[in-house]
Amino acid sequence: VKVPENTHLTADDAAAFAECTLILSAVPTQYMRSVWERLQQYVPAGVPIISVAKGIENQTLLCPLEIIRGVLGAKGKERAMAAVSGPNIAGEIARRLPGTAVVASNNSEFARRVQSVLSTEWFRIYTNSDVIGVELAGATKNVVAIAAGVLDGLSAGNNAKAALVTRGLVEITRLGVAMGAREDTFQGLAGLGDLITTCVSPEGRNRWVGEQIGKGRKIDEILTQMRSVAEGVATTRSVMMLAERHQVEMPITQAVHAVLFEGTEPRIALAELMRRDQKAE
Amino acid sequence: VKVPENTHLTADDAAAFAECTLILSAVPTQYMRSVWERLQQYVPAGVPIISVAKGIENQTLLCPLEIIRGVLGAKGKERAMAAVSGPNIAGEIARRLPGTAVVASNNSEFARRVQSVLSTEWFRIYTNSDVIGVELAGATKNVVAIAAGVLDGLSAGNNAKAALVTRGLVEITRLGVAMGAREDTFQGLAGLGDLITTCVSPEGRNRWVGEQIGKGRKIDEILTQMRSVAEGVATTRSVMMLAERHQVEMPITQAVHAVLFEGTEPRIALAELMRRDQKAE
Numbered sequence: 160v161k162v163p164e165n166t167h168l169t170a171d172d173a174a175a176f177a178e179c180t181l182i183l184s185a186v187p188t189q190y191m192r193s194v195w196e197r198l199q200q201y202v203p204a205g206v207p208i209i210s211v212a213k214g215i216e217n218q219t220l221l222c223p224l225e226i227i228r229g230v231l232g233a234k235g236k237e238r239a240m241a242a243v244s245g246p247n248i249a250g251e252i253a254r255r256l257p258g259t260a261v262v263a264s265n266n267s268e269f270a271r272r273v274q275s276v277l278s279t280e281w282f283r284i285y286t287n288s289d290v291i292g293v294e295l296a297g298a299t300k301n302v303v304a305i306a307a308g309v310l311d312g313l314s315a316g317n318n319a320k321a322a323l324v325t326r327g328l329v330e331i332t333r334l335g336v337a338m339g340a341r342e343d344t345f346q347g348l349a350g351l352g353d354l355i356t357t358c359v360s361p362e363g364r365n366r367w368v369g370e371q372i373g374k375g376r377k378i379d380e381i382l383t384q385m386r387s388v389a390e391g392v393a394t395t396r397s398v399m400m401l402a403e404r405h406q407v408e409m410p411i412t413q414a415v416h417a418v419l420f421e422g423t424e425p426r427i428a429l430a431e432l433m434r435r436d437q438k439a440e
Numbered sequence: 441v442k443v444p445e446n447t448h449l450t451a452d453d454a455a456a457f458a459e460c461t462l463i464l465s466a467v468p469t470q471y472m473r474s475v476w477e478r479l480q481q482y483v484p485a486g487v488p489i490i491s492v493a494k495g496i497e498n499q500t501l502l503c504p505l506e507i508i509r510g511v512l513g514a515k516g517k518e519r520a521m522a523a524v525s526g527p528n529i530a531g532e533i534a535r536r537l538p539g540t541a542v543v544a545s546n547n548s549e550f551a552r553r554v555q556s557v558l559s560t561e562w563f564r565i566y567t568n569s570d571v572i573g574v575e576l577a578g579a580t581k582n583v584v585a586i587a588a589g590v591l592d593g594l595s596a597g598n599n600a601k602a603a604l605v606t607r608g609l610v611e612i613t614r615l616g617v618a619m620g621a622r623e624d625t626f627q628g629l630a631g632l633g634d635l636i637t638t639c640v641s642p643e644g645r646n647r648w649v650g651e652q653i654g655k656g657r658k659i660d661e662i663l664t665q666m667r668s669v670a671e672g673v674a675t676t677r678s679v680m681m682l683a684e685r686h687q688v689e690m691p692i693t694q695a696v697h698a699v700l701f702e703g704t705e706p707r708i709a710l711a712e713l714m715r716r717d718q719k720a721e
Contacts, residue, residue, distance in 0.1 A: 246598070246599045246602035246603055246606075247599055248597070248598055248599055251597040251598065251599045252599065254597075256595075256596055256597035256599060256600060257596055257597070257599070257600040257603075257710070257714055258597070258599035258600060258603070259599070259600075259603040280714075281714070283714060314537075315537055315538055316529070316532040316535075316537035316538070316539070317527070317529055317532065317636075317637045317640055317641040317643075318527045318528055318529055318532045318533065318537060318538070318539035318540070318637055319537060319538040319539060319540075320636070320637075320640075321527035321629075321632075321633045321634065321635075321636040321637035321640075322527055322538075322539070322540040322629060322633055324632070324633070324636050325527075325627075325628065325629055325632045325633040325636070328627075328632070329627075346606075346609075346610075346627070347606065348602075348603060348606055351602075351605075351606045351609070351632070352602045352603055352605075352606040353602065354602075355598075355601070355602040355605050355606070355636065356598045356599055356601075356602035359598055359601075359602075359640050360598040362598075429538070433538055433561075433562070433564060
């Protein structure tokens with residue numbers, strides 16, 4: 160992909176923020192705190208911030224906008240912020256294939272500004288006021304995506320994957336609602352929509368990690384080889400802790416955690432999921 | 441696929457029903473009435489019937505079990521019946537890949553019997569009492585699958601397909617609820633689950649028809665070439681009529697109808713769907 164000529168790239172922290180009118184943060188969740196702690200002194204007053212990360216910080220169990228607001232302290236208090244999420248495999252957007260996204264902010268005027276700034280004829284943006292719902296949906300779907308990849312690695316087929324996505328949506332919705340999110344956010348583009356793309360696109364990084372696991376490789380070896388970040392791996396730890404804290408049953412997340420970090424064989428974890436006693440839907 | 445040796449195949453109507461204790465009807469919806477009118481004289485009293493068809497009859501706008509019960513008249517009145525549906529690409533089940541399905545009946549004892557008869561270690565059956573919901577979900581998802589195929593034919597990518605499936609589920613749920621179905625049936629395996637498999641599996645027939653349309657072929661030519669039935673083509677006509685009757689907005693169904701039967705170019709129909717004015721999700 161060729162970067163447009165009017166895009167100016169810089170590694171100079173001060174220069175990056177000089178005269179800026181809108182800040183878009185694309186730092187993976189587990190690195191956000193250290194990056195924003197370094198950058199915060201350069202952030203101009205009043206300039207709004209958008210985050211596109213999809214994760215939950217391990218140590219604090221916070222979502223991206225909560226991390227940024229916390230680091231900025233008094234400077235973050237009244238600032239407009241938004242999360243942009245949705246079914247957005249980057250390579251497809253770069254090729255200008257049709258796509259949709261959701262901008263979530265509790266500042267509806269700012270949400271509409273982001274909508275107008277990011278919309279193109281092939282990329283449609285919808286607004287949503289459920290910030291925590293959009294952030295949690297974007298983070299938790301990556302855990303289900305790893306499970307979907309494991310099924311691919313085991314050549315389990317699309318019937319199994321469809322069942323997984325259906326049950327996965329149920330369990331991440333349950334967690335979101337327990338944490339104050341709206342159920343319909345999870346049924347929308349930032350929930351179901353993103354879950355589907357992530358679970359079926361060959362380009363999805365979390366799905367790919369799961370596929371390698373399903374084929375019998377070990378997680379450390381896979382991550383060492385990757386040139387980009389699969390947020391779902393760290394997020395799985397966070398979601399497990401949130402499920403315990405909020406007393407929410409999340410069998411698929413548990414299975415992914417067992418396969419990634421507890422040495423359970425993928426085939427055994429899948430068989431256990433299939434055996435679960437659920438006679439009525 | 442090799443048919444098991446203890447399976448007896450016959451084209452003799454009377455022999456098919458002799459000594460039978462359970463009837464499973466796998467006749468495509470638009471042919472059910474004529475087939476069952478021919479067969480009904482041989483159907484023994486009291487033997488329950490399962491249907492696995494997924495469609496809506498064009499002339500009457502009835503679902504499979506309603507057609508069978510109507511044809512059987514007095515013989516159908518007290519008879520136990522069930523619809524089996526779900527994310528079930530046949531080739532995968534034949535290869536014994538893990539799968540799930542839903543059995544819907546207003547006779548819960550019979551539903552549990554079907555569950556125990558059809559369940560295997562790799563094929564899990566869940567019961568559901570929402571018969572009309574399961575039948576409508578199975579029928580209407582085929583219309584969305586044609587649209588998903590059109591996107592494939594246009595090489596529109598997985599971001600677009602994920603958005604389509606998300607919005608597609610919303611509109612078929614809306615119709616279902618208007619017709620007395622339960623919303624959670626559409627969010628379950630017979631709704632969302634089946635919708636996903638049908639929209640992503642290369643083997644799905646309705647998706648394949650859509651893909652050919654997206655590549656510029658004409659529907660008559662495609663259907664002439666097919667050796668199996670894509671129920672979604674006829675179902676699209678029925679769903680359009682039901683949407684009008686129940687005053688439900690179904691933009692994706694309208695687009696599929698326009699592309700299949702009104703000569704609209706697939707690319708134009710897609711652009712119109714993308715342009716729809718929906719600022720908030």
